[in-house]
Amino acid sequence: GQNIDQPTEMTATEGAIVQINCTYQTSGFNGLFWYQQHAGEAPTFLSYNVLDGLEEKGRFSSFLSRSKGYSYLLLKELQMKDSASYLCAVMGSNYQLIWGAGTKLIIKP
Amino acid sequence: IAGITQAPTSQILAAGRRMTLRCTQDMRHNAMYWYRQDLGLGLRLIHYSNTAGTTGKGEVPDGYSVSRANTDDFPLTLASAVPSQTSVYFCASSAIAGGPSDTQYFGPGTRLTVL
Numbered sequence: 001g002q003n004i005d006q007p008t009e010m011t012a013t014e015g016a017i018v019q020i021n022c023t024y025q026t027s028g029f030n031g032l033f034w035y036q037q038h039a040g041e042a043p044t045f046l047s048y049n050v051l052d053g054l055e056e057k058g059r060f061s062s063f064l065s066r067s068k069g070y071s072y073l074l075l076k077e078l079q080m081k082d083s084a085s086y087l088c089a090v091m092g093s094n095y096q097l098i099w100g101a102g103t104k105l106i107i108k109p
Numbered sequence: 110i111a112g113i114t115q116a117p118t119s120q121i122l123a124a125g126r127r128m129t130l131r132c133t134q135d136m137r138h139n140a141m142y143w144y145r146q147d148l149g150l151g152l153r154l155i156h157y158s159n160t161a162g163t164t165g166k167g168e169v170p171d172g173y174s175v176s177r178a179n180t181d182d183f184p185l186t187l188a189s190a191v192p193s194q195t196s197v198y199f200c201a202s203s204a205i206a207g208g209p210s211d212t213q214y215f216g217p218g219t220r221l222t223v224l
Contacts, residue, residue: 096157097154101149
């Protein structure tokens with residue numbers, strides 16, 4: 001079967017760094033997406049990885065290892081506004097997205 | 110209109126009633142999607158449309174129908190609502206269907222409660 005796993009909840013301190021992991025087992029792979037979703041709002045696109053390695057975009061970076069079926073989202077210099085859920089999604093062989101349940105990130109002052 | 114709009118924002122519905130959730134995008138995107146989001150579960154695809162005039166079934170299509178008469182609109186209909194359809198419904202669109210880097214953009218969602 002197809003499966004995306006991410007931790008349910010994480011807590012971090014303002015100004016610190018946090019890494020949110022995502023492991024996947026899917027039939028086919030056409031890229032991995034990270035989305036941010038604030039409570040009561042729509043998901044918004046953060047990053048896309050299709051090749052192994054690190055993609056950096058400001059305070060956010062995303063890493064992919066296709067051989068390990070593994071990705072992480074790295075958030076640096078955490079701000080209170082980063083409190084949100086972070087969704088990992090894999091594009092399978094049929095080009096549809098398979099979504100993880102999301103990781104709720106709580107930032108404490 | 111900027112991006113994707115959905116209506117209504119929220120709705121309480123009696124079981125057995127028919128309901129249509131509306132979705133409109135102004136980005137001239139070819140592909141559109143309907144998802145439901147339930148606590149503890151990932152977004153689940155209900156139906157999709159790769160281009161105007163075509164639709165397809167997603168992971169959880171039972172009890173739902175869609176149409177795509179034009180590029181901009183993609184309504185989702187619940188023919189006879191049941192309590193298990195209580196959820197938050199998101200409409201999304203992407204520029205092309207089947208593209209590896211194709212990013213999906215989401216509407217604000219409709220919170221539906223079926224009693």
